[in-house]
Amino acid sequence: MTIKNKHDLLKHNLDLANTRFRDEIYNMEQRLSSVLEVLAGNHWWKDLEGHYLGCNKAVANELGMNPKDIIGKTDFDLPWKDQAETLRENDLKVIEADVPIKFEEHLISKTGEKLTYLVCKSPMKNLKGKTIGVIGSSVDITKQKTLEENLKKLKDQLEQANQLKTQFISSLEHDLRSPASGLAALASSLEKEETNEPSKKNLQLLSRAAEQLLEVLNQILEQNHTEEVIQPILEKKFSLSSIIQNVINLETPVAKIKGINLQSYVESRIPDFIIGDDVRTYRILLNLITNSIKFTSAGTIKILASLAKKKNKEIIIKLEVIDSGIGIPKEKQNILFEQHNQTQQSQNNYTGSGMGLRIIKNFLTDLRGEIEVKSKPGKGSHFTCFIPFKLPILISKTHKKNSQCSTHPHTSPLVLLHKVLLIEDDSIAQFIGRKLLVSSFGCKVDIASTAARASHLVNTKKFDIIFSDLELPDKNGEELAQEFRKKGITVPIIALTAQGKSVKNDCLKAGMNDFVTKPVSFEQIKKLFKKWLPKSSHTVINASTQITTKKSKNQIINYESALAVASRKDLAKKLFIKFITTLEKLEKDFNQAYKAKDAKKIIMLGHVTKGACRYCGAEKLEKTAAKIEKLKGQKVNWKYLSKLYQALMSDIKVTQSEIPKFL
Numbered sequence: 001m002t003i004k005n006k007h008d009l010l011k012h013n014l015d016l017a018n019t020r021f022r023d024e025i026y027n028m029e030q031r032l033s034s035v036l037e038v039l040a041g042n043h044w045w046k047d048l049e050g051h052y053l054g055c056n057k058a059v060a061n062e063l064g065m066n067p068k069d070i071i072g073k074t075d076f077d078l079p080w081k082d083q084a085e086t087l088r089e090n091d092l093k094v095i096e097a098d099v100p101i102k103f104e105e106h107l108i109s110k111t112g113e114k115l116t117y118l119v120c121k122s123p124m125k126n127l128k129g130k131t132i133g134v135i136g137s138s139v140d141i142t143k144q145k146t147l148e149e150n151l152k153k154l155k156d157q158l159e160q161a162n163q164l165k166t167q168f169i170s171s172l173e174h175d176l177r178s179p180a181s182g183l184a185a186l187a188s189s190l191e192k193e194e195t196n197e198p199s200k201k202n203l204q205l206l207s208r209a210a211e212q213l214l215e216v217l218n219q220i221l222e223q224n225h226t227e228e229v230i231q232p233i234l235e236k237k238f239s240l241s242s243i244i245q246n247v248i249n250l251e252t253p254v255a256k257i258k259g260i261n262l263q264s265y266v267e268s269r270i271p272d273f274i275i276g277d278d279v280r281t282y283r284i285l286l287n288l289i290t291n292s293i294k295f296t297s298a299g300t301i302k303i304l305a306s307l308a309k310k311k312n313k314e315i316i317i318k319l320e321v322i323d324s325g326i327g328i329p330k331e332k333q334n335i336l337f338e339q340h341n342q343t344q345q346s347q348n349n350y351t352g353s354g355m356g357l358r359i360i361k362n363f364l365t366d367l368r369g370e371i372e373v374k375s376k377p378g379k380g381s382h383f384t385c386f387i388p389f390k391l392p393i394l395i396s397k398t399h400k401k402n403s404q405c406s407t408h409p410h411t412s413p414l415v416l417l418h419k420v421l422l423i424e425d426d427s428i429a430q431f432i433g434r435k436l437l438v439s440s441f442g443c444k445v446d447i448a449s450t451a452a453r454a455s456h457l458v459n460t461k462k463f464d465i466i467f468s469d470l471e472l473p474d475k476n477g478e479e480l481a482q483e484f485r486k487k488g489i490t491v492p493i494i495a496l497t498a499q500g501k502s503v504k505n506d507c508l509k510a511g512m513n514d515f516v517t518k519p520v521s522f523e524q525i526k527k528l529f530k531k532w533l534p535k536s537s538h539t540v541i542n543a544s545t546q547i548t549t550k551k552s553k554n555q556i557i558n559y560e561s562a563l564a565v566a567s568r569k570d571l572a573k574k575l576f577i578k579f580i581t582t583l584e585k586l587e588k589d590f591n592q593a594y595k596a597k598d599a600k601k602i603i604m605l606g607h608v609t610k611g612a613c614r615y616c617g618a619e620k621l622e623k624t625a626a627k628i629e630k631l632k633g634q635k636v637n638w639k640y641l642s643k644l645y646q647a648l649m650s651d652i653k654v655t656q657s658e659i660p661k662f663l
Contacts, residue, residue, distance in 0.1 A: 299324030
């Protein structure tokens with residue numbers, strides 16, 4: 001065979017091999033293309049510069065293009081070009097890491113819809129193992145993400161609703177437990193006193209029902225506490241003595257039913273105020289006392305507070321609760337604080353979920369505190385807590401001597417909670433206002449008789465709330481409120497007036513926050529504090545006392561009205577003593593003005609008299625004074641005014657003679 005023939009044969013064989021190789025490559029591409037088309041999701045591959053080398057139809061369909069038209073383009077040339085920078089950064093991360101990486105990528109479809117994809121990108125290598133690009137696949141998870149977001153929103157709404165429910169129940173705890181425990185105590189007392197057998201049986205049924213209601217209520221509140229979303233650890237100034245007394249006040253009715261004597265003792269070395277979490281401290285004590293009452297049939301329960309350690313501005317307080325109850329077996333004491341544990345529940349018929357002690361343990365853990373228990377069956381239990389607190393910068397030096405706190409609810413330790421400015425020129429209104437704010441609400445009160453004095457006080461002191469009369473000697477209340485607002489004073493300003501609701505809009509326009517008609521009562525102040533100082537804790541030191549009085553036949557003085565204002569009989573007596581002095585002075589002032597024929601002064605005194613009468617229920621005198629007050633701004637008929645003056649003098653005498661009957 002010649003060389004030429006050999007060359008032709010070799011060329012023929014090479015052509016044949018190339019043809020077969022191309023056919024094989026084509027077949028492989030077709031098989032790969034077929035596989036890619038049936039695979040779920042989008043698939044593509046790019047070179048190192050981000051140019052598309054190929055993709056399946058799913059990618060092209062989403063773009064509304066042919067797969068061949070995409071080859072050679074980059075993400076910056078496609079409809080999702082606004083997201084191209086992020087896509088390119090992800091490609092480079094895969095190339096640099098040289099390992100597969102998963103991403104969530106957000107793209108815009110041809111219809112403008114925002115889509116979310118779960119993407120897996122891997123380095124694409126040649127036969128020598130060198131990275132020559134990126135190959136990727138993605139699945140549309142838009143619906144799943146939308147569902148997740150909706151579920152998250154729903155979960156957040158449910159959690160918020162649950163939190164609101166929990167907070168609502170917690171806020172009503174005192175309002176629920178107090179009447180329920182009071183009902184149980186009263187029913188038990190009536191049962192013991194009743195001698196008529198049929199009535200006694202009915203009262204027994206009522207007493208048992210009241211006790212069951214109270215127990216169910218306690219379980220609900222106990223369960224609520226375990227679900228409660230407690231705020232972050234608080235660091236606020238509070239009185240430990242006040243918290244102890246509040247717990248005793250709340251639990252006294254239940255204790256009385258069982259014949260238990262509650263006692264407390266606060267060591268004199270403990271400062272009047274400490275800094276810490278008052279909410280958790282209150283819960284710890286409340287649950288300890290509730291637990292002791294539950295497992296004590298009679299006897300005494302003591303709360304002891306003493307100073308365990310002091311270093312610089314930190315102290316450790318030792319809180320002890322000692323009861324004379326059924327006691328706890330030694331083998332049970334190790335599991336006492338486990339969730340849903342209740343020692344001796346079945347054998348002693350004690351009901352409840354047994355979560356109270358677990359709650360205590362959780363709260364003490366939050367406060368970096370400790371608890372220990374000593375107990376013997378039949379000998380009672382002794383719980384001891386050690387809780388760290390901080391000391392305020394200025395420590396009160398008015399420590400009280402060691403003494404047992406009374407369980408009577410009207411002797412709670414006095415805690416100054418609100419700083420109040422009372423702007424009032426009437427001495428009776430000043431008296432009753434100060435007494436109510438200080439003795440019943442523990443407020444610190446400054447009094448201003450004039451607008452000038454009020455302006456001086458707000459410039460030199462800070463107040464939580466301002467009560468302002470509308471008619472002052474030197475300026476009216478609306479003008480004063482406008483002056484305060486211009487100065488940047490933002491605290492609530494409450495208008496006080498005897499004029500009725502006709503001036504309410506003027507008060508609000510002047511910058512006042514609320515409006516109350518004189519005389520201001522205990523309940524009105526309570527509502528105003530709750531409305532305008534909701535985030536500031538305020539404790540009612542002396543609650544209203546129910547007093548039975550006889551109405552005066554001729555209503556010269558409506559004692560029920562006066563008692564409603566004063567809230568307590570002892571305070572009402574002081575009010576009337578003050579009223580006697582006021583009437584004596586008014587009588588002299590009226591006589592002087594009448595002799596001088598000073599109609600303007602008589603009318604002004606009529607206004608003052610009307611205000612004083614309203615606080616003391618002196619209805620007859622108030623009506624006459626109101627007639628004189630109405631002459632303000634009118635052309636005065638001296639003959640008519642003289643008649644009113646004579647009637648008023650007569651009413652003053654009658655009123656003065658009536659007051660001693662009450663005293």
